[in-house]
Amino acid sequence: MLEKKQIGKSTLSIWAGEQEYELYERSTQVPVVHSVSFAYKDIDTWHKVALGETDGHIYSRNTNPTVRAFEDKVKELEGAQSATSFASGMAAISNTLATFLMPGDRIVSIKDSYGGTNVIFNEFLPPLNIDVCLCETGDYEQIESEINKGCTVLYLETPTNPTIKITDIKRLSSVAKKVGAIVVVDNTFATPINQNPLELGADIVLHSASKYLGGHADALGGVICGNEELVKKVYHYREINGAALAPMDAYSLLRGMKTLKLRVEHQNESAMIIARYLQNHPLIEQVNYPGLESHPGHEIAKKQMNSGYGGMLSFAAKGGLEAIKIFLPRLKYAHMAANLGCVETVVGPPLTTSHVECSAEERSAAGIPDGLVRYSTGIEDVEDLIADLEQALAAIS
Ligand SMILES: *Cc1c(COP(=O)(O)O)cnc(C)c1O
Numbered sequence: 548m549l550e551k552k553q554i555g556k557s558t559l560s561i562w563a564g565e566q567e568y569e570l571y572e573r574s575t576q577v578p579v580v581h582s583v584s585f586a587y588k589d590i591d592t593w594h595k596v597a598l599g600e601t602d603g604h605i606y607s608r609n610t611n612p613t614v615r616a617f618e619d620k621v622k623e624l625e626g627a628q629s630a631t632s633f634a635s636g637m638a639a640i641s642n643t644l645a646t647f648l649m650p651g652d653r654i655v656s657i658k659d660s661y662g663g664t665n666v667i668f669n670e671f672l673p674p675l676n677i678d679v680c681l682c683e684t685g686d687y688e689q690i691e692s693e694i695n696k697g698c699t700v701l702y703l704e705t706p707t708n709p710t711i712k713i714t715d716i717k718r719l720s721s722v723a724k725k726v727g728a729i730v731v732v733d734n735t736f737a738t739p740i741n742q743n744p745l746e747l748g749a750d751i752v753l754h755s756a757s758k759y760l761g762g763h764a765d766a767l768g769g770v771i772c773g774n775e776e777l778v779k780k781v782y783h784y785r786e787i788n789g790a791a792l793a794p795m796d797a798y799s800l801l802r803g804m805k806t807l808k809l810r811v812e813h814q815n816e817s818a819m820i821i822a823r824y825l826q827n828h829p830l831i832e833q834v835n836y837p838g839l840e841s842h843p844g845h846e847i848a849k850k851q852m853n854s855g856y857g858g859m860l861s862f863a864a865k866g867g868l869e870a871i872k873i874f875l876p877r878l879k880y881a882h883m884a885a886n887l888g889c890v891e892t893v894v895g896p897p898l899t900t901s902h903v904e905c906s907a908e909e910r911s912a913a914g915i916p917d918g919l920v921r922y923s924t925g926i927e928d929v930e931d932l933i934a935d936l937e938q939a940l941a942a943i944s
Contacts, residue, residue: 564619624739627772636755638790639769659707704733713844720748758888766799815855867918877939887923
């Protein structure tokens with residue numbers, strides 16, 4: 548294992564997870580092992596591997612060499628003891644919640660979580676007799692008082708999607724620890740480059756690998772990291788319930804991750820420049836970016852996000868939905884699409900992306916105006932992105 552403390556994150560992005568394996572036919576790249584099962588020459592060895600007494604693989608729903616390399620890479624980047632992966636980010640979230648929550652349990656979270664997560668909270672957990680308490684994001688008094696009433700899981704996401712709100716992981720983790728709750732943090736927006744929740748007191752950090760980790764919008768995946776005991780429990784749920792990451796997707800994610808730090812640093816810088824540009828634009832009435840001093844979570848973000856504020860921002864144009872229907876299609880260097888975190892700039896209103904599952908009332912209750920635009924900064928030259936915004940915004944006026 549690489550010594551993560553001394554080794555930089557770009558080095559980890561490239562080498563972690565790739566050093567422990569015997570290279571197939573001396574290949575320098577992790578091979579895509581498209582094998583469902585792994586064969587043994589004698590029963591005793593097979594049995595030892597099956598019992599977990601010897602390293603090895605049995606069946607790819609449980610473990611697979613390509614998938615293992617991906618898990619190890621994320622594990623090192625998050626500074627974790629252990630990691631396990633899933634077919635998607637939502638599988639990581641649902642499997643984690645299903646592992647730790649039993650009928651009669653209580654979960655405390657915030658209202659601004661990812662749309663799909665919100666559906667789990669509102670639709671799928673309550674019929675299982677799991678009490679879901681969703682607090683105003685940023686209302687620490689309410690969140691702390693709800694945690695103190697007792698809960699099994701505290702679930703956080705920071706920065707949030709699409710309102711880019713910041714939550715103090717360290718502060719709330721320490722409150723949750725006192726009532727024995729497991730703290731789960733969705734770190735998808737920040738990436739392990741900008742934020743390491745385990746160092747801030749979280750027990751489980753999870754990612755939609757489909758976003759920044761892969762970075763090329765060509766593979767779905769999810770991953771969780773934490774201590775061995777907790778991750779093993781979630782792994783066991785996943786190996787039986789079957790939401791395993793496919794080897795080809797693991798390979799695409801591994802390849803994408805080699806440039807994770809390069810991409811994220813570039814995106815941090817560009818997003819900051821774009822946020823300032825938009826803040827000064829007469830047609831823009833609200834810009835949500837934690838790097839702006841005016842952002843209510845700026846001071847906390849400064850403390851808990853090590854090296855940057857991320858590539859995600861959102862903003863509202865004057866004229867609401869009608870204005871963005873004119874403006875967004877005029878962008879030359881942005882996909883209008885539901886994903887984020889990739890090399891291309893991607894834009895979309897939450898109405899069609901993160902919160903498509905929610906009703907207009909639910910969106911408005913969550914403080915998401917219909918004219919909000921979620922902007923995922925790509926790695927294009929920032930001058931071109933600004934010029935593109937300029938010409939597209941000119942069409943509104
Ligand atoms: C996309 C996303 C998810 C869900 O991930 P999938 O890979 O699409 O299942 C969860 N959380 C956040 C913050 C996301 O952006």
